[in-house]
Structures are given as structure tokens and as C-alpha cells.
Amino acid sequence: MLIHFNRVFLFIHMNNFGIAVHGGAGTILKSRMTAEKEIEYSGAIEIAIKAGSEILKSGGNSVDAVTESLIILEDNPLFNAGKGSVFTSEGLHSMDASIMSGKDLQAGSVSSVSGVRNPILLAKAVMLDPDIVMLCGKGAEEYARKCGLNFENEKYFYSEFRYQQFLKAADNGKAMLDHSTFDESDKKFGTVGAVALDMFGDLAAGTSTGGMTFVKFGRIGDSPVIGAGTYANNNSCAVSCTGDGEYFIRTIAAYDVSALMQYKGLNLKEACEEVVNLKLKGIGGEGGLIAIDKDCKIEMIFNSQGMYRGYSKNAGEIFVSIYK
Numbered sequence: 001m002l003i004h005f006n007r008v009f010l011f012i013h014m015n016n017f018g019i020a021v022h023g024g025a026g027t028i029l030k031s032r033m034t035a036e037k038e039i040e041y042s043g044a045i046e047i048a049i050k051a052g053s054e055i056l057k058s059g060g061n062s063v064d065a066v067t068e069s070l071i072i073l074e075d076n077p078l079f080n081a082g083k084g085s086v087f088t089s090e091g092l093h094s095m096d097a098s099i100m101s102g103k104d105l106q107a108g109s110v111s112s113v114s115g116v117r118n119p120i121l122l123a124k125a126v127m128l129d130p131d132i133v134m135l136c137g138k139g140a141e142e143y144a145r146k147c148g149l150n151f152e153n154e155k156y157f158y159s160e161f162r163y164q165q166f167l168k169a170a171d172n173g174k175a176m177l178d179h180s181t182f183d184e185s186d187k188k189f190g191t192v193g194a195v196a197l198d199m200f201g202d203l204a205a206g207t208s209t210g211g212m213t214f215v216k217f218g219r220i221g222d223s224p225v226i227g228a229g230t231y232a233n234n235n236s237c238a239v240s241c242t243g244d245g246e247y248f249i250r251t252i253a254a255y256d257v258s259a260l261m262q263y264k265g266l267n268l269k270e271a272c273e274e275v276v277n278l279k280l281k282g283i284g285g286e287g288g289l290i291a292i293d294k295d296c297k298i299e300m301i302f303n304s305q306g307m308y309r310g311y312s313k314n315a316g317e318i319f320v321s322i323y324k
């Protein structure tokens with residue numbers, strides 16, 4: 001960019017910036033998708049990327065870009081996060097979210113919250129509070145009220161589709177992953193995530209989920225666990241995961257991608273492949289992740305049939321894909 005001040009020419013070097021977004025991985029097969037649904041999902045991913053890209057393009061930071069993209073996905077009932085969150089065994093909603101800034105390793109996470117319209121905003125508020133990193137349940141909701149965040153009633157979170165999922169799970173007495181049937185080979189994870197690099201070279205990652213249908217006993221997955229579902233470090237990369245949460249916790253998946261780059265010298269692609277196709281797969285963990293590094297390289301990798309995903313660099317063309 002060239003700026004002209006009273007005949008003095010200043011050359012400002014603009015770094016590359018970019019954003020990637022996911023809307024969950026799993027048994028997402030073209031043969032089971034209608035053309036309308038495909039357009040709906042792709043369109044939603046595209047809108048989320050565009051919103052984040054616009055922030056980055058206008059000189060905004062990666063934390064704000066990630067937050068904005070995730071708010072859009074949380075507000076869309078297609079995804080298992082925010083408005084589209086699945087029902088717990090008590091017929092309620094229990095949402096988790098986390099966010100991390102790679103510049104200073106600040107992180108914020110909330111788990112098992114109900115009624116909060118945008119859990120990612122609550123995670124961000126926690127991140128910006130120097131005294132805390134992780135809040136859960138009623139306390140987290142109280143904190144959201146203190147921060148003036150918007151709450152919605154049960155009607156807002158209700159959808160016939162999610163309620164039918166809940167009834168089916170209740171019949172079988174078993175927790176289900178988003179959209180899954182009781183056929184173990186059919187799993188879909190509707191969690192949403194975003195990773196971004198801004199023009200100042202700062203990375204950020206965020207993840208938000210409604211967890212599992214008919215979930216019991218306060219089960220918590222990887223999404224709110226910093227290092228498992230979300231991680232960002234300016235020295236390596238930013239990562240957001242989706243899949244069988246228990247496996248991502250056991251492999252500390254998001255942090256492991258970063259650690260493999262920092263300590264083993266792997267590049268982003270190699271590190272992502274080692275985590276998703278060797279470590280996770282090795283113990284039976286299904287799912288995927290999106291990652292961006294400090295050089296604006298982007299990986300969107302999964303060991304399942306598909307993953308709703310997309311990215312854009314320097315606010316240019318938006319690429320969206322679903323299947324393998």
C-alpha cells in the first residue's frame with residue numbers, strides 16, 4: 001500500500017491475513033444430502049467467512065474476526081451451537097465455547113451454559129478478564145449477566161428437528177452425536193469453529209458447541225478445553241477441532257499440532273496429518289480440525305467422510321467444501 005503525505009511516500013508492508021471456518025465433521029455424504037441442504041450449509045459457511053474476512057481486511061484483529069464468524073454460525077440453526085444446540089437428557093441446552101489469542105496466550109472458556117445467546121461472546125469476555133480462564137454452569141451464566149450479554153428463552157433454542165433427535169435418543173436412552181442415528185457408522189458433529197491470522201501477524205482460534213443430544217451427567221467434550229478443542233500460539237498456529245470430544249481431549253489434539261511444529265519442526269500440514277490421521281485415528285477418534293499458521297498456510301483436515309469447511313485469504317475468493 002502506498003500512502004502520500006506532503007510528497008513523502010510511505011510504503012506500508014501489509015502482511016497476509018486469512019480465516020478458515022468449520023461447521024462440524026462426520027458421516028457427511030453427498031449421497032445423503034439434498035441439493036437444497038448443500039446450498040444452505042455452503043451458504044452459511046460462506047457468510048461466516050465473509051464476515052470474518054471483512055474485519056481482517058479493515059485492519060481488525062484475529063480475535064474479533066473469529067468471534068464474528070462464530071456468532072453468525074451460532075445464530076444459524078443448522079449448526080449444533082448457540083441457537084441450533086441439541087437437547088440434553090433433561091430437555092434443556094448445555095453449551096460450551098472457547099477462544100484463544102496467539103499473541104499473548106490469553107484464553108477464555110465456558111462450559112455447560114444455558115440461555116446465553118452467543119456463548120462465544122461469553123468465552124471472549126472471560127478471556128479479556130485477567131483473573132479467569134474457565135467458567136461453568138450457573139456461575140458462568142451469572143458472569144454473562146454481569147457482562148450484559150444477551151439471553152434467550154427456551155423457545156429461541158427450540159427446533160422441531162432437534163426435538164425429534166431428542167425423542168429418538170430418549171427412546172434409546174443413549175446420548176447421540178449431532179444428527180447421528182443409532183447406526184454407529186453414522187456420526188455427525190455439528191460444532192462450529194474458526195481460526196484466523198490478522199495483518200499484524202496475530203493468530204486466534206475459537207470453537208462453540210451444543211455438545212451431544214441427550215447428554216447426561218454434565219459430560220463435557222473437547223470444545224471448551226483449551227489445548228484439546230482450541231489452541232492458538234503466534235509461534236506456531238491456531239487450531240479448532242470437531243469430532244469425538246473424548247479422543248481430542250485424550251490426545252490434546254489442538255495443542256499437539258502446535259507442539260509438533262514448535263518442538264519437532266514439522267510444517268502445518270505434517271503436524272495436522274500426524275494428529276488427525278495417526279494419533280487420533282490410532283485410538284479410534286473420528287473428526288477433524290482447521291488450522292492456520294503464521295505464514296497464512298491453511299489446513300482443513302479430517303478422518304471422517306466430510307467436514308463443512310471453508311476459507312479465504314486476503315479477503316479474496318471464498319472456498320467452501322463439504323465432502324472428502
Ligand code: ASP
Pocket residue numbers: 024025080178188189190191209211212220221222223241242243244245246
Ligand atoms: N467435539 C464436540 C464434543 O465432543 C462434538 C462436535 O465436534 O460436534 O462435544
